[in-house]
Amino acid sequence: MSLNPCEQRVFDYLELKPEERKYWHEKVQRLALTPEGREIGIQRLDSELWKYYVERSSVVSNFKEATRNEGLNRTSMRNLAELLTRVWVEPKVKKPPQLKKV
Numbered sequence: 001m002s003l004n005p006c007e008q009r010v011f012d013y014l015e016l017k018p019e020e021r022k023y024w025h026e027k028v029q030r031l032a033l034t035p036e037g038r039e040i041g042i043q044r045l046d047s048e049l050w051k052y053y054v055e056r057s058s059v060v061s062n063f064k065e066a067t068r069n070e071g072l073n074r075t076s077m078r079n080l081a082e083l084l085t086r087v088w089v090e091p092k093v094k095k096p097p098q099l100k101k102v
Helices: 005-016 018-032 038-056 061-070 078-088
Strands: none
Touching (some): 005 061, 005 078, 018 038, 038 078
């Protein structure tokens, strides 16, 4: 899966910051398991990750620098949301169909 530069920046940041990664790991699991379904969770995660990117852009040096060079136009975080969901959320196991006894 290919990540855009903003997504890659967030991913790399989470890899370097265990506390941040733990927070997002829990959030991803919670959002992916919403009663509305995984797809709705990914859409919400996309939005939350963008808000996080904007917030980090005011305090983290490589985010600040990227914002100065690239601007802060809304960028999709969907690929990152899908990647984190795949990596951090266990897939639902489908029960095998039961055989009917004759």
